[in-house]
Amino acid sequence: MIHLHTAPTGNGMKPLILLEELGLPYTLIPVDLKRGEQKEAAFSRLNPAQHIPVIRDDSNDLTLVESGAILLYLAEKTRRLLPADPRERALAYHWFFSQITNVDPCGRTLATLDRLGGGSPELTEGPIQTVRRFWQEAQAALEHADYLGGSYSIADIVAYTFVRRHGVRFGFEDFGALVRWAERVRTRPAVQAAYGKFPAS
Ligand SMILES: N[C@@H](CCC(=O)N[C@@H](CS)C(=O)NCC(=O)O)C(=O)O
Structure with missing residues (x-):
């Protein structure tokens, strides 16, 4: 059984x-970040860095942190949602790592600046440019394909959660093909089921 400790x-x-996409049996353990549950002793034993998400996979005696590592582990374990063909797989990796290493940290920086009262244009311009550059590249790819890298993969999942959370703020609605892609992802039954677990999100 897989146990997922997470928040929306x-x-x-x-x-x-x-x-949800893989249909694997799992238990969901919500972590209330506002109440600081990620800093409590029981959670810190799972992840000393005090971040969600964390999975525990009993079948491999494995506790794993870092969302990217977790997605790669589950995709490789099941051999699903990562293309088998090396060329397609390399393209999926491109989108996956570009989102995780370039775009995700920008979201974190901007959220921190928000908490501190906004931040000057000098501080926010760089992160906003990085996000928009990624979306311009994604937009160009999605004019010729339904999903990043061709077929639906973990690359779409990592890019989608950011768009869903931060899209409007960055002027996402200017990107037609990206908006249509986000709607395709949003309406997938597994995506609906996942967000349905946290109705307030
Ligand atoms: N690089 C990590 C980042 C994890 C992360 O930043 N988690 C945030 C929520 S998105 C968190 O747990 N924040 C709680 C805190 O900072 O106290 C990953 O991709 O898993």
């Missing part, structure tokens, strides 16, 4: 969507 944030939703 961009990173937190990635493994929940994937578990």
Whole structure:
């Protein structure tokens, strides 16, 4: 059995969507970030860095943190939602790592600046440019394909949770093909089921 400790944030939703897509049996343990449950002793033993998401996979005696590592682990374990063909797989990796290493940290920086009262244009311009550049690239790819990298994969999952959470703020509605892609992802039964676990999100 897989146990997922998570919350309805961009990173937190990635493994929940994937578990729903894969149809694997799992238990969901919500972590209330506002109440600081991620800093409590029981959670800190699972992840000393005090971040969600975390999975525990009893079948492999494995506790795993980092949303990207969790998605790769589950996709490789089941051999699903990562293309088998090396070329297509490389393209899926491109989108997957570009989102996780370039775009996700920008969301975190901007959220921190928000908490501190906004931040000057000098501080926010760089992160906003990075997000928009990624979306321009994604928009160009999605004019010729339904999903990033061709077929639906974990690359779409990681990009989607960010768009859903931060899209409007970054002027996402200017990107037609990206908006249509987001709607395709949003209406997938597994994605609906995942967000349905956290109705307030
Ligand atoms: N690189 C990590 C980032 C995890 C992360 O930032 N988690 C946030 C929620 S999205 C968190 O747990 N924040 C709680 C805190 O900072 O106290 C991943 O992708 O899993």
